[in-house]
Amino acid sequence: MVDRFCSSNSSRAMELAYLSILNHVIRLSSLMLFLLWKATIMALQFAVRQIGGVFYHAFTVYRKRFLNVFPNKPEVVSRNIGWMLGLMPAVATGVKPDEERENKINLISEADILYNEHSYTKLRNLLLQYKGEENAEILWRLARATFEVAKLSSSPAEQKQLDIEAYEYVERALRVDPENFAAHKWMFILLDKKASYDGLKERISQSFVVKQHIERACELNPKDATSFHLLGFWCFSVAELPWLQRQIASTLFAKPPVSSYEEALQYFLRAEEVEPNFYSTNLLMIGKTYLRLKNREKAIVYLTAARDYAVASSKDLETKQEAAQLLNSI
Numbered sequence: 001m002v003d004r005f006c007s008s009n010s011s012r013a014m015e016l017a018y019l020s021i022l023n024h025v026i027r028l029s030s031l032m033l034f035l036l037w038k039a040t041i042m043a044l045q046f047a048v049r050q051i052g053g054v055f056y057h058a059f060t061v062y063r064k065r066f067l068n069v070f071p072n073k074p075e076v077v078s079r080n081i082g083w084m085l086g087l088m089p090a091v092a093t094g095v096k097p098d099e100e101r102e103n104k105i106n107l108i109s110e111a112d113i114l115y116n117e118h119s120y121t122k123l124r125n126l127l128l129q130y131k132g133e134e135n136a137e138i139l140w141r142l143a144r145a146t147f148e149v150a151k152l153s154s155s156p157a158e159q160k161q162l163d164i165e166a167y168e169y170v171e172r173a174l175r176v177d178p179e180n181f182a183a184h185k186w187m188f189i190l191l192d193k194k195a196s197y198d199g200l201k202e203r204i205s206q207s208f209v210v211k212q213h214i215e216r217a218c219e220l221n222p223k224d225a226t227s228f229h230l231l232g233f234w235c236f237s238v239a240e241l242p243w244l245q246r247q248i249a250s251t252l253f254a255k256p257p258v259s260s261y262e263e264a265l266q267y268f269l270r271a272e273e274v275e276p277n278f279y280s281t282n283l284l285m286i287g288k289t290y291l292r293l294k295n296r297e298k299a300i301v302y303l304t305a306a307r308d309y310a311v312a313s314s315k316d317l318e319t320k321q322e323a324a325q326l327l328n329s330i
Contacts, residue, residue, distance in 0.1 A: 104135065111141050118313060120148040131169070136177035140186050143169035147190060160197055167194045181220035185227050188214040188234075207257045210234065225275035229282045232267030235259035236289060265289045280309035280319040287323065296330060303327050 107130065114123035124145040130138050143166040150162035167190040173183040188210050195206040211234055217227040238259040268286045277283070287303035290296075306323035309316060 104138070108137055108141065115144070120145055120152065124149050134176050136173040136180045136183055139169050139173035139176065140180065140183045143167070143173065143186050143190060147193070163190065163193050163197070166190050179220060181217045181224060181227065184213045184217040184220065185230065188217065188230060204257065207238070211257070223274060225271040225278045228267045228271035228274060229279060229285070232264045232271065232285065235264035235267060236261065236285060239264060261289050261292045265293065280306050280316045283309065284319045284323050287326065291326070300327065300330060
């Protein structure tokens with residue numbers, strides 16, 4: 001009897017021990033399943049965030065590149081499209097300074113792409129949306145685009161209106177940032193263009209200021225080949241002044257603008273040194289300057305290079321044709 005009672009108690013104790021172990025196993029399994037579920041949810045959220053970011057970036061580039069729309073971020077946005085799937089809530093936020101800076105960088109990058117594609121009207125329409133910005137980088141690019149659009153117009157009145165408008169943009173750019181080399185470079189171009197509408201006297205009068213702007217551009221960025229090319233072009237143009245215009249300049253001004261072919265050649269060659277073969281017209285101008293200096297052999301070398309330059313724009317084509325004509329005349 002006692003043995004039976006002891007045996008019964010022993011069996012119950014073992015049964016309780018098994019139940020306790022089973023309970024711990026079940027609880028541990030439940031915990032592991034819970035952790036696995038949480039990890040899966042977190043992985044899905046991360047994946048959706050990444051995919052959402054890719055789609056948002058692709059959509060932004062599409063709008064800017066093909067629809068000519070530069071999106072402004074709304075005041076209330078989600079971190080990504082994940083909230084649409086119910087995996088995370090939308091987050092209220094404003095446009096941060098870093099985002100604004102990134103938007104400006106993207107805008108400038110898009111503007112430069114359009115300029116290189118010679119899509120001047122599309123470029124101007126894009127930048128006109130930001131003409132109220134006190135940003136020198138945007139303003140001088142808007143001036144450049146407006147100047148290029150003016151050249152496409154068949155109406156002299158419209159050309160003048162657009163050129164004056166372009167001058168006003170670059171003038172603002174220099175007020176915003178007096179140390180911006182590109183703004184000085186385009187002031188050189190647009191101040192001379194504006195003065196040309198007011199007659200020879202005004203153009204000669206402004207030639208000193210014009211030269212100061214391109215010299216300043218060269219000082220601020222000695223790695224910009226175009227600035228040295230433009231300075232060389234100024235020197236060449238002054239050296240080329242007809243006798244009558246020289247006499248008018250001497251009469252009107254105590255010290256008229258003076259330069260020489262030697263000085264022009266120095267700047268053209270400097271531009272080529274900074275960036276070899278960057279511009280077909282620079283090769284042409286070196287050839288023409290050597291012709292003025294009676295150096296036929298070197299003139300042929302550079303005129304041949306200008307004639308054989310790969311045509312990428314209408315300006316390259318004009319340069320190619322002029323170089324070919326000069327070579328035939330030598």
